[in-house]
Amino acid sequence: QVRVVQSGGGLVQPGGSLRLSCVASGNIRGIRAVFWYRQAPGNQRELVGSMTGTSTLYYSDAVKGRFTFSRDDANNTGYLQMNSLKPEDTAVYYCNVAPMLDSKTYWGQGTQVIVSS
Numbered sequence: 001q002v003r004v005v006q007s008g009g010g011l012v013q014p015g016g017s018l019r020l021s022c023v024a025s026g027n028i029r030g031i032r033a034v035f036w037y038r039q040a041p042g043n044q045r046e047l048v049g050s051m052t053g054t055s056t057l058y059y060s061d062a063v064k065g066r067f068t069f070s071r072d073d074a075n076n077t078g079y080l081q082m083n084s085l086k087p088e089d090t091a092v093y094y095c096n097v098a099p100m101l102d103s104k105t106y107w108g109q110g111t112q113v114i115v116s117s
Contacts, residue, residue: 002026002106004097008080009111016085016115022078022095022108030100031071034078038091038113048093051078063089085115 008020022034033052039045049059051069059067068081078095095108 002028002097002099002102002104004095004106004108006093006095006108006111009093009113011114011116012085013117014086014115017081017083018085018113020080020082020093020095020111020113022080022097024076024078024097024099024106028076028097028099028102030073031076031078031097032100032102033098034069034071035096035098035105036069036078036080037094037096038089039094039110040091043091045094046091048080082113085113087115087117089113090115 002024003026005023012018035050036048037045038048051057066084070079092110092112094110096105098105
């Protein structure tokens with residue numbers, strides 16, 4: 001089984017930056033893909049983007065140009081760098097990890113991001 005722990009959320013002013021971490025541990029043989037989602041209260045979960053392998057990236061139109069995915073394969077960790085944050089980015093952010101050689105995916109617990117002046 002795989003355990004996914006997130007960190008890095010918090011309160012930031014508009015225009016500021018945050019870096020979210022998504023650390024997978026346990027029975028994992030590397031990361032195939034990390035999918036990032038967010039959900040504001042009362043809203044459905046929204047796909048922010050994904051990183052598959054080391055070169056295939058997808059960003060939603062809402063975050064393109066401001067958010068960047070990266071990864072640390074040695075530590076089975078995905079990162080979401082968020083720049084130029086806007087109040088509408090306020091949400092709980094979730095990562096979903098797809099390990100290599102594993103048909104399942106594993107959710108992080110979510111981390112709150114609040115963008116407010």
